[in-house]
Each structure stands twice: as C-alpha cells, then as structure tokens.
Amino acid sequence: MKMLSAGFLAGFVGVGTSCNHVIDEEFLQKHFLEMTDEEKQRVVRRLEEKYLREYGKTAHVSTGAAKPKTLWGYGLDLSRCIGCRRCVYACVRENNNSRYKPQLHWIRVIRLKKGNLINLENAEHYYNPETVPEEDFIYMPVQCQHCENPPCVKVCPVHATWKEPDGLVVVDYNWCIGCRYCIAACPYKGRVFNWTRPNIPKEELNPAMHYLGNRPRIKNVVDKCTFCIQRVRSGRYPACVEACPTGTRKFGNLLDKNSEIRYLIENKRVFRLKEDLNTEPKFYYFFSL
C-alpha cells in the first residue's frame, strides 16, 4: 500500500512536467531579467520557430529595453468616451489575446449612471444597447493603470511581474507559476488569467511582438495590458489610442515637459481611480467638457 501511494506521488509529479514538448529548454528557462543578451536571443529564436510552426507566420519577438528618460502615462477623457468598445477589440487583435471561449479582454468599459463615479457597485459590465452613447449614462474604460506603487508586483511570490524603468508593469509569462495572487491584489481588475490554452486564428496573428508583451501566451498564466510595449518602445501609440474614434485616449511621456499628457495634467482637472489606495496610477482620467 505504501508502494502504491509512493507510485501515486511519482505520478503526481510526473504529470505536472510531462505535458511539455520542448521540455528541457522551456522548463529550465531563466527569469527574463537574469538572462544575458545571448540567452535572450536563444529564447527569442526558440519562440519565433515555435510561432512559425504553429501559425505559419514569421514573427519578430523583440526584447527591446526601456528608453532612457521615459515614463509612460495615459490620459482618458471621460467627456468624450461613447462606450463603443472599439478599443477593447483593437487591443485583443493587437495583443494576440485568446479569441474564443474565453476571449480575453485587457480593457473593460463599464457603464455608470450619470451622477455616480466613485462607487462602482452599480457599474454595468455587459451593457449592450442598439447604439451608443446613451442619454443617462457615462462610460469608463478601465485597464491596467500601471501604478508607480503596484500592489500586484509586491505580492508575486516569484518576481514574475515587475515595473520596468519606463514605468510599464510587465509579466514574464514563462516565469509565472499561475497562483493568481496578483489578480487578488489588483484594485482595478487589470489582470486576466489564461484559464486554458489561448487560441488565435492563424491569419489574425500579429507578428510584431515583444517578449514582455503581446507574444501568444501559454495556458494557466496571468497577463495584462502593457500599454502595447511592442509599439510604444518603437515610437508608436498603443493600439487603443489609435483605435478610439473620439480622441478619448491620450498617451505620452510624463518626463517630457512638452508632451500632450503633461499638458493635460497641468491644464485639466485630472483624477486617478481609487487614489485612496495609494497605488499612484499613471492613468489619468479627466473631463474636457
């Protein structure tokens, strides 16, 4: 009987590791921040080969570092948002999020009755009218707020998530153990979990990727908005900023005195979500009208 139960335990451990194909390399892969440039290149090559095999597309996985003197900040004009969710779907496509059952959203637009902003208890998440905007409501898109003092980073038991020098809060999907403590710690619902193997139609794969951003994720790990790290580090706007038809979304370098985001902070009356929690988000809501 003892032998039997020992056999079970061995089975237990065995099942945990046996479902991996490129077992050694992937299993033993180091933490991203501890890899040398050479090791990073090897991992990138392995990933690019894997994506070619799985999607039939040549992808480019960047490991580009943060630019100096950069701290990314986001502005969101609540007067302009019409709740159309174009940003939500542009984000899904850009970031290679899982498409079906479930579709993973990094942006969530909630609908609030006018006259109510701070108490989110009556927020509606699945509003679905014929047309937007609606007379009695305002819309509030929420995504990762890229806190300067991120509670999700503090709780991670293995340092699988951290704040980059340019302020982006990122995840090493290959280091995440899937405990979901960060999801419990985030006050903004900024993190989502890949509850199963993500699926992306081959033709829809976005081949311009970043290791810490939109490369296709794996099963049972957490992911989140990265302000489109693959775009912003090469001089482009995040996909949600480009997709917005009303100019609700603003983005720029908080350290650059001439940036639009600095202008907004200085000239509009901005606020940040749940400021009482002292998380210091770099995501500023404001009203232009």
Add this chain to the structure above:
Amino acid sequence: MEAWRFFKKTLALVMKGSLAYYAWCFFLLAIVFIGLKFYTAQLDYGLIVTNMRDQVSWGLYIANFTYLVGVAAAAVLLVIPAYIYHFDPIKEIVVLGELFAASSIIMALMFVFVDIGRPDKFWHLLPFVGKLAFPDSLLAWDVIVLNGYLILNIYVPVYILVKSYYRKEPNIKAVVPVILLSIPWAVGIHTVTAFLYNGLAARPFWNASILAPRFLASAFCSGPAIIIIIFQVIRRISNVKIANEALFKIAELIAYAMFLNLFLMGAEIFKEFYSDTVHLAPLTYLYEGLHNHKALVPWIWASLSMNLAAFFIFLIPKTRRYLVTLNIGSLLIIVGVWIEKGLCFVLPGFIPDPLGEIYEYMPNMTETAVSMGIWALGLLIFTLFMKVAIPIEAGTFFHSKHETRNE
C-alpha cells in the same frame, strides 16, 4: 541492515490489518484515484475546467487550504493544555497531535499545488534555485513557514518514535525546545496565512485587522474538534488509553475559543453594517445577498447556527461530558468552521469584484473531486502514520536486537 529491516517490517505492518483497515484504505484510495483522474484533466485543459474565473480567481482549493492551515496550527497548540492539565498519556498525545498537524500541512500544501496553474514551474518558488520573493510577498512567507512547520512536526514524533523503537526512554530535554518552538510557529503559520489575505487593500472584506485574531480563534475550534474525534477512534482500535477527562477538557477549551470567534465575528458585523459604507457590499452579499445574488446566504446562516449550537453544547457541562452530544458538537464545529472559513471567507473577498461585477461561484465536479482526493490522500497518510506509530508507542514494534529477548 537495520534500516532495511525497519523498512520491511514497516511495510509488513501497513500491509497487514483487519478487514475494516483494508476497507478504509481502499475506500480512501478509490477517492484518491477519482481525484487524480480529474486533476489530470485539469492539467490538460487548464483551470478552465474549474468554476473559477477572473472575477473569482480563488475557490474551493484555497478555501480548503485556509481551513487546513488552521487545523494544523491548532493540533500542535493542543500540546499546551496537554502539559498544563497533565493529560495522560502525554507522549502519545504529542505524537498524535504533531503527526496530525503534519498530515494537515501536507494536505494544505497539496491544495496550493493543485490551485497553481503551472506546477511545472513550481521550482521557481525554491529559495536560491528559483526566485522566491521573500520578504515582499506573503505567499513567499507562507511557503517558508509552512515547510518549516512541516519539518518541525515530522522531527518531534520521529525522534520520540525512533527512541521508542530502540526501547529507550526519549530524552524529553532534546525535543522540548523543538516542541516549544513549534508552538509560536503554529501561531505563526496561521497569522501569515491570515496576512496573505489581510494585506490586500483591493479587497475590503479581507482588509480588516480583525482577520488574524479571528483566524486563530476559529482554528482553536476546528482543530481540537477533529482531534476529539480522532482520539476516540484511536483508543477504540488500539491500546492507547486516552481518558475521557482529556476530551472533556478539550471541549471546554473549544467553548472559550468559539465564544471568542463569535465575538470577533459580531464585532466585524457591527462595524460594517452600522457604518454602512461602500465596503459593506461583500458582507451584504454574504449575509443577505446582493442585487438578488444569494448563493452564500444559506451557507453562512447554516454555519452560524452550527457554531452557535456547538458553542452551547460545549459550554453546558452536562452535554459536554456526554460522548454522544460531545461528538455531535465536534461534527457541527468541523463543518461549521469549514464553511465559515472556507468558501464563506474566500468568496466574499471577490464578490463584488473591484469594478463592481458579481460573478457567483460554486465549486464544480472537478474541484469537488480533486478536493476530496486530497482529503482522502491526507487521511490515508495519517492512517499509515498511525499504523506505524501506535505499535511503536505500545512497544509491540521495536528494534530487532530486542526480538530474541522478548520472544
């Protein structure tokens, strides 16, 4: 070699038993098998086969984990009254209590293991080898204190048992420091586990200072209640004599702990309902239902009634000192605290979620089967521990050099 002989004899010992013993072991094994079957499916498809989602990202697994850490802590804390009130036989009580604590910790760790999405990356949690985020993450603290506690609780009974196996009187002085260390450590594991939730400002339901004291109070109810049942089983199937007086004393202590638990619960209810802020929502969900979502309401009231009933059973000397009512009270507490501190503690932390969404969670077949599998495996481990420990304690299983002399 003696080690080999010990192993062979141990094997013979656990393989041989009464019909009831076989039935019990195979019953547990069957449940373990079913659990394993569901667990492999979970590994294949991902955690999507559970009912957990982004809104409620922890469920039955973490609920069981929380409960079992409390049980493990309380099993050792029983050593204190055992010494103070001179429960007889003290050595046996220490050994049984610590082995039960060890089994509970093993179960608790297994519950974390099945909850983790990437068991293949488990090594990232190892200090030095991986990248354990100590001291920032409370989960890192928990990994350390739980494993340390497991080692302490294996060390003491193994020391006492090995000595007895060699027919030597254990040198209590050698283990007393370890036993003494395991007492604050027991408080530590449960405090750290409480802090794991307590430190999350995003979740007002958990972010209440009353959490750690309440955890300890409820653990002092459920752990000893399980021990009361186990002691009775053990004295029935072996020669270990545990006096009724010891059971009654434990029951009396449970009554005090339960009073404290109910008092702290009342304090929390008063504060939240009277001040009536936005942070009331999770409590409203728990006790009354929120926007017509009422999944937990029957559970919390059932749990509260069980705890209250057990409190009175254990408070009144007549019912406390009567084995039938004593056992009813113990079962009420085991179930009542499990509900209170399991699902009714974990879920309101997530409902409503930080953006006000309500996702009602109840565990599904996979989660139930895997959880039962772990409980069965834990009980099996404890059974095998007992199968070896009791004969050693009783002096019927010993070093081979004593064999000829005794035959």
